Each structure stands twice: as structure tokens, then as C-alpha cells.
Amino acid sequence: MKVIVDDKIPYIKEAIEKIADQVIFAPGKDFTPALVKNADALIIRTRTHCNRELLEGSKVRFIATATIGFDHIDTQYCQEAGITWTNAPGCNSASVAQYLQSSLLLLELLKGKKLSEMIIGIIGAGNVGSKVAQVAHELGMQVLLNDLPRQDKEESSTFCPLKTLAEKCDILTFHVPLYKEGKYKTFHLADNRFFHSLKRCPIIINTSRGEVIDTQALLNALETGTISDAVIDVWENEPEINTTLLNKVFLGTPHIAGYSADGKANATRMSLDALCRFFHIKTDYQITPPQPEKPVITAKTATEAYLQIYDPQKDSEALKEHPELFEKLRGCYPLRREKEAYSIRLHPLHQKV
Ligand SMILES: NC(=O)c1ccc[n+]([C@@H]2O[C@H](COP(=O)([O-])OP(=O)(O)OC[C@H]3O[C@@H](n4cnc5c(N)ncnc54)[C@H](O)[C@@H]3O)[C@@H](O)[C@H]2O)c1
Numbered sequence: 001m002k003v004i005v006d007d008k009i010p011y012i013k014e015a016i017e018k019i020a021d022q023v024i025f026a027p028g029k030d031f032t033p034a035l036v037k038n039a040d041a042l043i044i045r046t047r048t049h050c051n052r053e054l055l056e057g058s059k060v061r062f063i064a065t066a067t068i069g070f071d072h073i074d075t076q077y078c079q080e081a082g083i084t085w086t087n088a089p090g091c092n093s094a095s096v097a098q099y100l101q102s103s104l105l106l107l108e109l110l111k112g113k114k115l116s117e118m119i120i121g122i123i124g125a126g127n128v129g130s131k132v133a134q135v136a137h138e139l140g141m142q143v144l145l146n147d148l149p150r151q152d153k154e155e156s157s158t159f160c161p162l163k164t165l166a167e168k169c170d171i172l173t174f175h176v177p178l179y180k181e182g183k184y185k186t187f188h189l190a191d192n193r194f195f196h197s198l199k200r201c202p203i204i205i206n207t208s209r210g211e212v213i214d215t216q217a218l219l220n221a222l223e224t225g226t227i228s229d230a231v232i233d234v235w236e237n238e239p240e241i242n243t244t245l246l247n248k249v250f251l252g253t254p255h256i257a258g259y260s261a262d263g264k265a266n267a268t269r270m271s272l273d274a275l276c277r278f279f280h281i282k283t284d285y286q287i288t289p290p291q292p293e294k295p296v297i298t299a300k301t302a303t304e305a306y307l308q309i310y311d312p313q314k315d316s317e318a319l320k321e322h323p324e325l326f327e328k329l330r331g332c333y334p335l336r337r338e339k340e341a342y343s344i345r346l347h348p349l350h351q352k353v
């Protein structure tokens with residue numbers, strides 16, 4: 001079996017070389033029809049667009065994307081061509097929740113927001129949205145959820161219309177997939193009309209896909225004071241992002257909310273498991289992220305401890321200083337672990353949390 005693998009997928013080399021007869025590693029954006037022509041399977045990230053142009057006439061029968069998002073796969077073409085694809089649901093949801101938690105704590109610490117008096121609206125209550133709701137509850141916030149597909153399926157009263165969130169919330173955070181069309185279309189879900197429907201001058205957070213928010217509408221809303229601030233991890237037209245927007249947001253990061261080493265290891269493991277299932281291969285492999293350099297965190301408060309574990313300001317400062325290095329900042333991302341990898345001691349009592 002011949003497999004082409006995105007060379008930015010970590011912790012995969014040893015395992016995939018055990019599983020496949022031939023493995024070629026290449027940058028995700030450099031997958032060409034010639035490169036994939038004789039491959040049986042691809043293991044990709046968001047930077048490889050899997051469509052007719054890339055795949056027609058190839059031997060490819062299986063694609064695993066080591067991500068939850070799959071808007072870079074033309075699923076209709078794959079179905080027509082008999083190509084099976086998988087994504088990695090939930091792989092990085094705890095990582096995005098960590099990004100949200102640290103960003104919310106920074107809003108409290110640096111912008112004087114009283115989180116426990118705020119209402120947060122979560123648009124998209126899937127793997128990430130559900131974990132963000134848990135984080136927000138733990139911070140004492142009131143949570144409103146919007147999830148049209150789940151509302152249709154579950155007929156539950158848990159969900160509110162987007163209009164209600166727009167009217168009632170102090171923070172709105174997007175966790176939907178990018179759907180370019182259809183009943184649940186999310187492309188430019190936040191457009192001028194959406195921003196005009198806001199009532200409480202909220203803070204906007206987007207870690208879903210850049211195209212879920214109309215950049216010009218977001219800029220207008222920031223400039224006219226319709227919203228009070230923004231935390232933006234995903235951008236239209238990455239990596240050529242709108243730098244005027246970047247300079248106006250509280251935190252602007254290079255699509256790294258899901259980049260904890262834990263999340264990446266999960267994605268790698270899930271992609272390999274799916275590949276082995278598809279080709280009926282039985283092999284043992286262990287995919288584990290490296291230990292943190294300093295696994296014991298000593299801090300005065302839990303907030304301080306969590307920000308020692310992950311502070312998104314560093315990612316934001318690096319991007320604001322060098323927006324042209326968007327892809328490089330992602331490609332050379334430092335080791336980031338989730339809180340389970342640490343032992344947290346709060347002094348002076350040295351209590352464990
Ligand atoms: N920035 C990052 O690093 C990063 C990391 C992980 C995920 N993401 C993005 O965030 C998205 C969500 O991730 P997830 O793991 O929670 O995915 P998920 O599939 O588990 O959840 C998505 C939820 O959105 C809901 N939804 C779909 N269309 C909707 C609509 N029109 N209105 C309201 N809700 C809608 C779905 O019903 C589902 O519950 C991914 O698709 C991906 O694009 C980004």
C-alpha cells in the first residue's frame with residue numbers, strides 16, 4: 001500500500017511506516033495529481049484540497065484528514081468517485097476549549113469583564129461547543145446554545161434561535177462547521193444583518209472557520225462599536241489575512257486553537273485507526289505527545305496556573321508582529337499540552353487543583 005502523508009502531521013512516521021509499504025511525506029499544499037496518482041490513501045490536513053482536480057484518474061481509495069473540519073474535501077466528488085474519507089471528530093475539542101478558557105480569563109484580567117455576570121452564546125454545540133459550554137459554566141457564566149441541526153434532530157428545548165443569542169448575549173462564540181450551501185449553510189452566518197441584530201455590544205469569538213464571518217461586516221462592527229471586541233483564530237483567505245482586522249482585535253491567532261499536542265496526537269491516532277480499519281490491517285502503535293518541559297505549575301491562583309499552561313497572548317503577539325509568517329507560525333508551533341499533563345500547585349498552601 002502506498003500512502004501520501006502531510007509532512008506537518010506529528011507523531012506519525014514510525015507507525016505509518018509499519019502500516020504501509022511505501023510512504024511519501026509532502027507539504028499539504030504541494031499535493032499534486034502527479035504525486036497522488038499511484039497512491040492508495042492520503043493522510044491530510046486542511047491545506048490539501050481534495051477535489052476532482054487532484055484526484056481524477058488516481059488510484060486513491062481512502063482519505064483521512066487529521067482534523068475535525070472537512071470543508072477542504074469535496075465530499076460529493078469523493079462519493080461519485082468511490083473514495084471513502086474520514087475526519088477525526090472530537091480530536092482537538094479540548095484544545096479549543098483550552099483556547100476559549102484562556103481567552104475568557106484574559107478578557108476578565110485585562111479588559112475588566114466580569115465573566116460571572118455575562119451571558120455567552122455558543123453557536124454550534126458539537127464536540128467543541130459542548131466543552132466550551134462546560135468551561136463557561138465553570139466560570140459562572142450563563143450559557144445559551146444555538147444548534148439548528150441538533151434542534152431539528154433532538155426536538156429539545158435546550159437550543160435557542162440565533163436571534164435570541166444576538167439579543168441577549170455579551171459574548172458570542174462560533175463553533176460550527178463551514179457549510180457553503182444547504183439548509184444549514186454557515187458561510188457568512190455572521191453578516192451585516194447579523195451584526196445589526198446585536199443588542200448588547202458583545203465580544204465576538206471565532207475559532208470555527210474564517211468564512212463563517214463576513215470580514216468586512218466584522219470590521220464595520222468593530223469600527224462602529226456594534227461589538228466591543230473580538231478574538232479571532234480563523235480568517236477568510238488564510239494565510240493572506242486581513243491585517244486591518246488583525247490589528248483591531250483583542251487576540252488574533254494563526255488558526256492554532258486546536259493545536260495542543262494532545263489534540264494533534266488524537267488526530268494522528270484516529271487517522272491511522274481509520275486507515276487500518278479500511279484496509280483491514282492489524283498493527284500495534286502508540287501515539288503519545290511529549291511530556292511538558294515543566295510538568296509542575298506553581299501559581300497563586302487557578303487563573304494564573306491556567307495562563308501559565310496556555311496563554312494565547314503569545315500566539316497573538318507573534319502573529320501581529322509578523323502576519324506574513326502565518327503558515328510558519330503554524331508549522332513551527334511550540335509544544336502545548338492540556339492541563340491534564342500538569343500537576344498544579346497553588347501556593348501558599350500548595351493545594352493541588
Ligand atoms: N481553530 C481550530 O483550530 C479548530 C479546531 C477544531 C475545530 N475547528 C472548527 O470548528 C468546527 C466545530 O468543531 P467541532 O469539533 O465542534 O465539530 P462538530 O461537528 O462536533 O460540531 C459542530 C456543531 O455545529 C452544529 N451546526 C452545524 N450547522 C449549524 C448551523 N447552521 N447553525 C448552528 N449549528 C450548526 C452541528 O449540529 C454540530 O453540533 C469544525 O468544523 C472546524 O471547522 C477549528
Ligand SMILES: O=C(O)[C@H](O)[C@H](O)COP(=O)(O)O
Pocket residue numbers: 044045046047066067068069070092255256257258259
Ligand atoms: O478542523 C480542525 O480540526 C482544525 O481547524 C485544525 O486545527 C486544523 O489544522 P490544520 O489541518 O490546518 O493544521
